[in-house]
Amino acid sequence: MKKVILSGFFALCAFGMFAQADTKNLPATAxxxxxxxxxxxxxxxxxxxxKWQIWADDKYEVKLSNGIELDFDENGNIIEIDSQKDAIPMSALPxxxxxxxxENYPDSQVIGWEKEKKSQEVELLDGTxxxxxGQGNFRKID
Structure with a gap:
């Protein structure tokens, strides 16, 4: 009997781990x-x-199956995209x-993008x- 109960418990845990995450609280924009x-x-x-975490700029953190992490503000606007292995699609960038x-980095892959109040940063796979x-005009290479 213990084996049946334990097997059922582990099956439920495994199902919970692999089930798609609930996105019902995400704003429609996100x-x-x-x-x-x-x-x-x-x-x-x-x-x-x-709402009590006043030091955090992001309201929603979303992790995708390919390892990309997305951060959204309280209105569902994207404020950060982070990846360590897969390139971020250009369509996701401003x-x-x-x-x-x-035009300037045609063969490079983007692995990070972040929007701050008056600036935006892009990280390329080669570390650049x-x-x-804020409008997407190039400033400098860091």
Missing amino acids: KDFIQQNFSSNTVEGVEENS SAIATYLK ELEFD
Whole structure:
């Protein structure tokens, strides 16, 4: 009897680990962004940061099946994309930045993008970090 109960418990745990994460609390803007840019991946985890964590800029942290992590603000606007192995699709980046990268770094892969209040940063696979202003105009190489 113990084996049956333990087997059932482990089966439920395994099912819970591999089931798609619940995205019902994500704003529609965030869901649309994920669908448009990462439709071939499943959402593995969604963490909603508490309103009491005033030091955190991100409200929602989403982890995808390919290891890419997405951070959204309270309105569902993307504020950070981070990957350590897969390239971030150019469609997920602001259009001005994507255009700059296609013209100046056509063979490079983007593994990180972050939007701050007045600037944006892009990290390339080779370690190069590029800084842009809030509108996506190139500023400098960090």
